[in-house]
Amino acid sequence: MREFDYRRADDVTGAVALLDADPDARYLGGGTNLVDLMKNGVETPARLVDIRSLPLDRIGTDDDGGVRIGATVTNSDLAAHPLIRERYPALAQAVLAGASGQLRTMATVGGNLLQRTRCGYFTDITRPCNKREPGSGCPAIEGEHHNHAVLGASEHCVAVHPSDMGVALTAFDAVVSWRTADGADEAPLTDFYLPVGDTPHRETVLPPGALITHVTLPPARVAARSRYRKVRERASYAFAIGSVAAALEVDDGVVRDARLALGAVASRPWRARLAERILVGAPATAEYFAVAADAELAAARPLPHNGYKVTLLRNLVVAVLTELAEETSR
Incomplete structure (x- = not known):
C-alpha cells in the first residue's frame, strides 16, 4: 500500500478545502x-x-415533508431509523440485505453510493480494465461475466454497480447533494450516475473534490408499501446477481402508482420507467406484471454466460409485485 497522509476534517468547508x-x-x-x-x-x-466527525450523521424531515439523510449516517442507523422503516421500508430492507452487521456499522450512506464495482478484472491490477485504465480493454466481455450487465452496457465495460441501497433510493426519486469549493449542487440519483458509453472510468456527475453532504427522499405515499428482494449465490454476505425495489398502490384492482428499480443488471441502479408507465392504469395481476417486466427487459443485451439474468429479473419483478398487490387488497 502506498504511504499516505491523514487529516481529520473539522467542518464541511475545511474538508472541501483540503481536497481542493x-x-x-x-x-x-x-x-x-x-x-x-x-x-x-x-x-x-x-x-x-x-x-466522520462532520455534522452529517443525522436523519430527519425537511420543509417539504421528505426525509433528509446525512452522508455519514451509517448503514445500520439508516436501516433502523423509524422514519425509514415506516415511510420507505424497501430502503431499510435493501440496507439489511447488504454486507454484514459489522460492515453496516462502519459503512456510510455517501460511501455506499460511491462504492466501486466488484468486477474481478477491475480489482486485479495485473489485468486490463477500462474503468481502472481507460483504453486498456474490457476482458470481462470474453472472459468471466456471469454476474455482469445485461442493460446499458457498452463494448468498453460490462461491470455492474454493487449497491443495494442505491437501488431502493433510485426507485424513490432520491436526490444527492454535495459541496465543492465553488458552492453547493445536487442531482437526482437517476442522473447522478453516468452512462457507461466510452468513458466507464467516469462514474458520476460529481466534480473533482466534491463532498456528498446528504441524500433527500421526497414524500411518496406509494413508498410506504414497498419491498426489496435480492437474489444472490449464497444466503448472506454476497452481492446480488439480481434485485428489485418495488412499490405499488392499488385501488379497486387497478394500479394507481408504481415504482420499480432493478439492481445488478447495469453499471448503475436501473430505474424501470417503461415498466412503471405500463403498470399505471393496468389491472394488478401477474399477467400484466409480466408484460411490464418483459417490456423493460426487451432492451437487455446479455453476454454468453449471463442471459439467465433476464429470466431471473422477470420472475423476480412478477413475484414482488404480486406480493405487494395481494397485501394491498387485504
Missing part, C-alpha cells in the same frame, strides 16, 4: 470499500481526509 488543494486526496468515511481498494493497489491516494 490536493486532487490526489480522498474522503474517508467508513472506509469499507476505499481501504480494500488501497490494499490491492486500485486506489492510491496521497492523503485521506476523515469526514
Whole structure:
C-alpha cells in the first residue's frame, strides 16, 4: 500500500478545502470499500481526509415533508431509523440485505453510493480494465461475466454497480447533494450516475473534490408499501446477481402508482420507467406484471454466460409485485 497522509476534517468547508488543494486526496468515511481498494493497489491516494466527525450523521424531515439523510449516517442507523422503516421500508430492507452487521456499522450512506464495482478484472491490477485504465480493454466481455450487465452496457465495460441501497433510493426519486469549493449542487440519483458509453472510468456527475453532504427522499405515499428482494449465490454476505425495489398502490384492482428499480443488471441502479408507465392504469395481476417486466427487459443485451439474468429479473419483478398487490387488497 502506498504511504499516505491523514487529516481529520473539522467542518464541511475545511474538508472541501483540503481536497481542493490536493486532487490526489480522498474522503474517508467508513472506509469499507476505499481501504480494500488501497490494499490491492486500485486506489492510491496521497492523503485521506476523515469526514466522520462532520455534522452529517443525522436523519430527519425537511420543509417539504421528505426525509433528509446525512452522508455519514451509517448503514445500520439508516436501516433502523423509524422514519425509514415506516415511510420507505424497501430502503431499510435493501440496507439489511447488504454486507454484514459489522460492515453496516462502519459503512456510510455517501460511501455506499460511491462504492466501486466488484468486477474481478477491475480489482486485479495485473489485468486490463477500462474503468481502472481507460483504453486498456474490457476482458470481462470474453472472459468471466456471469454476474455482469445485461442493460446499458457498452463494448468498453460490462461491470455492474454493487449497491443495494442505491437501488431502493433510485426507485424513490432520491436526490444527492454535495459541496465543492465553488458552492453547493445536487442531482437526482437517476442522473447522478453516468452512462457507461466510452468513458466507464467516469462514474458520476460529481466534480473533482466534491463532498456528498446528504441524500433527500421526497414524500411518496406509494413508498410506504414497498419491498426489496435480492437474489444472490449464497444466503448472506454476497452481492446480488439480481434485485428489485418495488412499490405499488392499488385501488379497486387497478394500479394507481408504481415504482420499480432493478439492481445488478447495469453499471448503475436501473430505474424501470417503461415498466412503471405500463403498470399505471393496468389491472394488478401477474399477467400484466409480466408484460411490464418483459417490456423493460426487451432492451437487455446479455453476454454468453449471463442471459439467465433476464429470466431471473422477470420472475423476480412478477413475484414482488404480486406480493405487494395481494397485501394491498387485504
